[in-house]
Amino acid sequence: MAELLKEQEETQKWGMVIDMDICSGCQACVTACSMENNVPFVGEDEMAYGRGLQWMRIRRYWEGEYPEVTPTHQPMLCQQCGSAPCEPVCPTFASVHSQEEQINVQVYNRCIGTRYCANNCPFSARVFNWFDYETPAPMNSYLNPDVSVRRRGIMEKCTFCVQRIVHGRQQAAAEGREVEDGDIVPACAQACPTDAIVFGDLSDPESKVSKMSRSDRAFKELEELGTQPKVIYLKGGKSYGG
Amino acid sequence: MKPNVPWWQRGSIRISIVLVLLILVGGAGVGIYYTQAPPEQPIPFPHNFHVGIGAECMYCHTGAATGPSAGLPTTNKCWGCHQQLEPRNENLKLVASFAENEESIPWVPVALQPDFVKFNHQPHITAGVSCETCHGDVASMTVAEPQPRHNMGWCLDCHQKMSTPEDFVRLSDCATCHY
Numbered sequence: 001m002a003e004l005l006k007e008q009e010e011t012q013k014w015g016m017v018i019d020m021d022i023c024s025g026c027q028a029c030v031t032a033c034s035m036e037n038n039v040p041f042v043g044e045d046e047m048a049y050g051r052g053l054q055w056m057r058i059r060r061y062w063e064g065e066y067p068e069v070t071p072t073h074q075p076m077l078c079q080q081c082g083s084a085p086c087e088p089v090c091p092t093f094a095s096v097h098s099q100e101e102q103i104n105v106q107v108y109n110r111c112i113g114t115r116y117c118a119n120n121c122p123f124s125a126r127v128f129n130w131f132d133y134e135t136p137a138p139m140n141s142y143l144n145p146d147v148s149v150r151r152r153g154i155m156e157k158c159t160f161c162v163q164r165i166v167h168g169r170q171q172a173a174a175e176g177r178e179v180e181d182g183d184i185v186p187a188c189a190q191a192c193p194t195d196a197i198v199f200g201d202l203s204d205p206e207s208k209v210s211k212m213s214r215s216d217r218a219f220k221e222l223e224e225l226g227t228q229p230k231v232i233y234l235k236g237g238k239s240y241g242g
Numbered sequence: 243m244k245p246n247v248p249w250w251q252r253g254s255i256r257i258s259i260v261l262v263l264l265i266l267v268g269g270a271g272v273g274i275y276y277t278q279a280p281p282e283q284p285i286p287f288p289h290n291f292h293v294g295i296g297a298e299c300m301y302c303h304t305g306a307a308t309g310p311s312a313g314l315p316t317t318n319k320c321w322g323c324h325q326q327l328e329p330r331n332e333n334l335k336l337v338a339s340f341a342e343n344e345e346s347i348p349w350v351p352v353a354l355q356p357d358f359v360k361f362n363h364q365p366h367i368t369a370g371v372s373c374e375t376c377h378g379d380v381a382s383m384t385v386a387e388p389q390p391r392h393n394m395g396w397c398l399d400c401h402q403k404m405s406t407p408e409d410f411v412r413l414s415d416c417a418t419c420h421y
Contacts, residue, residue, distance in 0.1 A: 100415040107416045109358045147421060148358040162421045166360070174364055 011105035012082060012230065013102035014160055015202035016189070018075055020236030023196040025058050032191030033077075038147050051130045055158040056188055074233070077188070078103055078125040078158035079221065082228030086117035086126065088232035095155075103160050103230070107189040113153040116220040122175070122222050123229075160199070163185035181207040187204060202230065249407075280387045281350040286335045293381040299373050306373075310362040314349055317341050352386045353377060358420055369404065 025099040033056045034041060042053050056077040062069045071174050080103045087104065094110035095117045097103075106117075106126075118126035132152045134193045135143065143149060146163040150156055161184075168184035200209030212218070217235040244273060301314035304320060319339040329335045331389070340347050353376075355361050366376075373380065378389050401413035412418060 031268070098417040098418055100412040100416050101417055105417045105421070107420050108358075109420060138339070144361070159417075159421060162417050166418060166421070170362060170365060174368065 011102055012202045012228075014080070014165065014184075015184075015200065015209050015232065016160070017028065017198045017209050017214065017218075017228040017232045017234060019196045019198075019212070019234040020074060021234060022219075023073070023192075023236070024196045025060075025075075026193060026195055027058055028191045029075060029188035029197060030054055030056050030058060032187040033158070035142060036144055036147070036187035037159070038143050038149050039156075040135060042133060043049060046130075046143060051128075053129065053133075053156075055125075055127065055156070056184050072236075075188075076123060076125065076221075077158075078131060078229045079123055079227065079229035080158075080160055082230065083226065085120045085122060085225075085227060089116040089120045090114075091116065098162075101160075101162065101165055103162065103165075104157075105159065105162065106157055108148055108150050108154050108156065111154045113155060117155055122227065123227055126155055129154045129156065143179065164214060278388065278390060280352060280385045283350055283385050284348050285333055285340075286385050287349075287381050288384045289383050289386060290384060294343070299380070306363040307367045309364055312363050317344070320347075320415055352388050353392075355392070360419055360421060371400075371404075 005179050010111060033039065039053050039055055046052065056075060059074045059076045060071055061073075066068055067109065071106065077088070082093075082102070084097065084104050090096075091114060092110055094107045096105055096107065096111070098105045113128065115122060115128055118124075118128060118138055129150055129152045144163075152166055164186060165184050168179055172179045179201075181204065184199065186197075186199050189195075189199045198209050199210055200207040202210055202213065204210060212234065213232045215234055218232050219235055220229045220232055223229070292302075298372065300306055302315040305311050305313040305316075317340050320337055324334065324337050324341065327334065329338045374390075376389070377385060380386060398414055402410055405413050
């Protein structure tokens, strides 16, 4: 087991830190994510049916006993597990682990929509395209050409903006250098007004994200399941720091 | 009295079977032909001619060395040379009319991958893969011709041949081409 954990440590690459102390729950990341990744906005009714399409969502929950309740929130997205429950259950190998980037990739053209993966995801991070949603003009001109437009019947989820990762890697290779910390920024981190979301390379101990992940406030969601999430939350509650 | 022949020896049945087969084979043949034949272009642009007079591929397809898509030349680029040439035939007159109306020429795509494939010219050109390896001998074609069997196996075969096993992990990663 210890060996296994050590191997997991060594193979990890991209990771994200979300500081819940400064996250204000403004949903800018949710919007930016949908714009970057051609995720359609499905509207209120579909959302109520539980067919919402959001790769990133702000979970709201209540803390305390009635009547002393306070709402809190937490951004939730695919945790890019090192040992992902969604991968072994896919009958078509559409949900696979990227050896190069150490993230979970969803190969849309391989996916036939059995939804096993979503049912096995402890974070409910995967969303299913129940319908083809029309993007009303002029928003159809905003579609990102670097990301495939998915059809209905396909499972999708946060990719850590893999198009930006690949672009950053190719850009660095073209300039004959290594990818540097801060070269690659996913849409959510870019849009975050308080810089609560930080993205980077966990295998580099000097990167910003590695340093933050060593904070004593750091924890991983459902860590006891042993899925090795790559998203690290910094505990909030406004009781830490100044 | 009716002659006693088995049904499969009757002339009418045999003729109809042959007809059905002909239609199927013919249809398949036409189908295959249309997917392999170059599509009709607004102007039959002769590559052989232009490459023959010394124009570099990258003079017209400027993006190939620097970005994902190679790009097609603007009408202005044609006009740069053709303004000085006498429009002596129909095709040259077409070029002139597009240029004078300041319209872009609606070229029909030939080399095309599906939407879910993210191809990038730049790393290939940097690695020294020549245009001919993938697009055929364009220098001797009149209009650009589609190349057969440009499927995933073709990409991966070459990636395996041209890289070390360590690099092949990256070059065969689904996330490199599909997202």
